Amino acid sequence: MLALKFASPIVAQNGGYFISRGVGRHPRRVIDSYELIYVDKGSLALREQDEDFVLGAGETLLLQPGQLHEGITDYDPALRFYWLHFELAPTTAPESGSFVVRRRTAVTEPERFVALLRLFLGEQEDGAPPETLGLLVLLMLQRLSRHQEKTGIAERGMALAYRARQQIGIRFGDELGASSLAELLRCNADYLGRVFRQAFGVTITEAIHRQRITAAERMLLRNDSSIAVIAQRCGFKDSAYMRRLFIRKVGMTPAVYRKLYCKEHVNFE
Structure with a gap:
């Protein structure tokens, strides 16, 4: 029998999934x-x-111990987020074994990162000890550190990418595309597309589609407007186009989504 003894530099406390x-x-x-x-x-x-x-x-934030934090606005009705609490264990590991994680990170491979978060919650439910869960947290932090190394975007480029995403969130209902967004921000369209993809792991067009579909999901659950009206409000050229994208991203038509979730949609604090 092989006996292994090791110490994780991170001790996990708990984690969960918040639904607003x-x-x-x-x-x-x-x-x-x-x-x-x-x-x-x-x-x-x-x-x-x-x-x-x-x-x-697709973004992470690392809050520090001993610091006051609070919400700035009321919860977004569409908000869902994972959270994990952990401590750093005393260690004698050399400084060369350390790595840097920024406070805020745009995850470039969200599916793989979410898989780690779900694994953490599953292991927690099965009663895994804090030190074992800490190894999963360590893997997440290392992945975030590698994401940052891969992007290598200058601060100016990162700021431009965040401004672009902010404008997408505001103007998704308008006739918006990569070229018009670049014109709005007074920058080169190719450069904007490159830094945006480096920062968020998706193209500008994909980000616009995601924002519009998210808005459509919200409207389908909150009001009785027709699907054609919702498509127009969300910036789609017609309801047929919205329907195709909706099936691709949500896995069902807007009509089926509304029928399934409009009366049974349940959120938690």
Whole structure:
């Protein structure tokens, strides 16, 4: 029998998956552990000390222990996010074994990162010890560190990418595309497309489609407007085009989605 003994540099406390119901906001508090947040859908606005963060889908934020943090706005009705609390264990590992994780990171491979988060929650439910769960957290942090190394975007390029995404969130209902967005931001369209993909792992066109589909999901559940009207409000050229994209991204037609979830849609605080 082979006996292995090792110590994880991270000890996980707990984790979960938050589903908003559109009321309240993140509590004002100080915690004695690190908290890693990954936004799965919607947006989350937080303040830590004097710094504000507005996170979109596919972004992480690492909150520090001993720092006051709180919600800036009420929860987005579409918001869903994963959260993990962990501590750093005393270690004698050499400094060369360390790595850098930014406070805020745009995940370039969200499917793989979400798979790790789900594995963490599954292992937690099965009663895995904190040290074992800590290895999964360590793997997530290392992956975030590698994402940052791969992007290598200058601060100016990163700022431009975030401005572009902000405009997509505001103007998705308009006639918007990569060229018009570049014109709005007064920059080269090819450069904008390149830094945007490096920052968020998707093209500008894909980001616009995602924003429009997210808005359509919301409208289908919240009002009785026809699908054609919703398509127009969300920026689609016609309802048939929205229907094709909706099936591709959600797995069903808008009509079926509304029928399934309009009366049974349940969110949790």
